[in-house]
Amino acid sequence: MGLPRFGPPNPKAAVGDDDGDSNTKKANRVISSPNLYVANCGPAVGLSHDTIASVFASFGHVRGVYAADDSGARVIVCYDNDSCAAAALSALHGRPCPQLASRTLHIRYSVLQPSPATVNSSSVQVCLSASENAIPGLYLLPDFVTPHEEQELLAAVDARPWISLAKRRVQHYGYQFCYQTRNVNTKQHLGALPSFVSPVLERVLSFPNLSDAADVSLDQLTVNEYPPGVGLSPHIDTHSAFEGLIFSLSLAGPCIMEFRRYAQGAWFPKAGSSIDTEPENPENCTNFTRKAIYLPPRSMLLLSGEARLAWHHYIPHHKIDIVNDNVIKRSSRRVSFTLRKVRTGPCQCQFPQYCDSRR
Ligand SMILES: O=C(O)CCC(=O)C(=O)O
Numbered sequence: 001m002g003l004p005r006f007g008p009p010n011p012k013a014a015v016g017d018d019d020g021d022s023n024t025k026k027a028n029r030v031i032s033s034p035n036l037y038v039a040n041c042g043p044a045v046g047l048s049h050d051t052i053a054s055v056f057a058s059f060g061h062v063r064g065v066y067a068a069d070d071s072g073a074r075v076i077v078c079y080d081n082d083s084c085a086a087a088a089l090s091a092l093h094g095r096p097c098p099q100l101a102s103r104t105l106h107i108r109y110s111v112l113q114p115s116p117a118t119v120n121s122s123s124v125q126v127c128l129s130a131s132e133n134a135i136p137g138l139y140l141l142p143d144f145v146t147p148h149e150e151q152e153l154l155a156a157v158d159a160r161p162w163i164s165l166a167k168r169r170v171q172h173y174g175y176q177f178c179y180q181t182r183n184v185n186t187k188q189h190l191g192a193l194p195s196f197v198s199p200v201l202e203r204v205l206s207f208p209n210l211s212d213a214a215d216v217s218l219d220q221l222t223v224n225e226y227p228p229g230v231g232l233s234p235h236i237d238t239h240s241a242f243e244g245l246i247f248s249l250s251l252a253g254p255c256i257m258e259f260r261r262y263a264q265g266a267w268f269p270k271a272g273s274s275i276d277t278e279p280e281n282p283e284n285c286t287n288f289t290r291k292a293i294y295l296p297p298r299s300m301l302l303l304s305g306e307a308r309l310a311w312h313h314y315i316p317h318h319k320i321d322i323v324n325d326n327v328i329k330r331s332s333r334r335v336s337f338t339l340r341k342v343r344t345g346p347c348q349c350q351f352p353q354y355c356d357s358r359r
Pocket residue numbers: 222224232237248249313336338
């Protein structure tokens with residue numbers, strides 16, 4: 001389930017701002033909350049959530065400290081009641097705090113935000129290994145290619161034409177992927193996968209965790225190049241388009257990948273619409289379980305079974321990721337090689353609510 005949601009503070013709710021604005025002061029007197037929005041404070045400025053919690057705990061029981069956004073320098077501190085928040089605000093706002101590296105904190109009351117659009121994905125616990133993440137069928141192998149091989153793969157794709165999408169660039173091999181239908185045209189074979197990817201394909205054959213029956217005759221490659229701050233919307237790779245194993249090699253830079261298991265399956269019909277109309281954007285749906293994993297450069301991710309068929313995967317649109325209180329900057333680009341096998345018959349999986357072959 002998503003974490004508690006706290007919107008940005010009401011701009012009229014600032015307390016102690018010395019702006020002499022009588023409307024602001026009036027608003028300050030009437031608005032209070034057990035939640036504080038604290039700026040100039042967070043992992044990006046060297047203050048862990050635990051350290052922040054211990055300082056704010058002098059004013060009452062702290063229920064939690066959450067990232068307020070993806071800056072790493074603004075947090076939400078939640079108390080049990082308004083009076084603790086008021087005491088912390090009046091003691092700590094606007095002056096250097098010796099226990100927090102003498103930073104001057106800027107504190108306002110925060111308000112609960114009803115819109116799901118601001119769910120803060122940076123505050124989900126990010127796992128460093130697939131076993132810790134514990135989604136059946138998800139595997140991550142670090143150092144799948146060497147730094148030298150990484151440079152060769154990047155040089156190979158940079159020597160070939162990129163297709164520019166709105167926010168990122170792509171290349172397709174084997175079969176063209178169509179973003180409108182989220183499918184491939186199986187009648188239009190572009191040819192064998194290029195030779196620069198052969199060492200990767202060979203190594204995939206000995207990927208641990210593959211069953212003897214696994215079909216790893218991968219025939220479709222999509223190369224994605226993400227600039228910093230660009231991610232990918234939540235999606236399940238179309239069941240009818242691709243078989244059950246999806247490999248994704250990360251190159252040049254890291255990211256986190258979030259996984260969401262939606263209670264309503266993969267189809268989000270808008271209220272009043274028929275099941276055949278355009279699905280609602282899953283980012284507007286809130287009823288899901290979430291997990292996240294850190295993908296370092298040169299690692300290979302395998303999505304199989306439940307992880308491939310029933311969980312949406314998503315790359316948050318962040319310039320930094322917060323992993324165990326550490327701020328990890330997205331580099332100037334991340335390039336991924338997604339390797340799949342195009343499906344020829346309908347999917348007959350165990351997850352009909354996520355399967356377009358059953359619609
Ligand atoms: O960039 C990645 O690692 C994932 C790409 C992806 O999910 C896709 O192309 O469907």
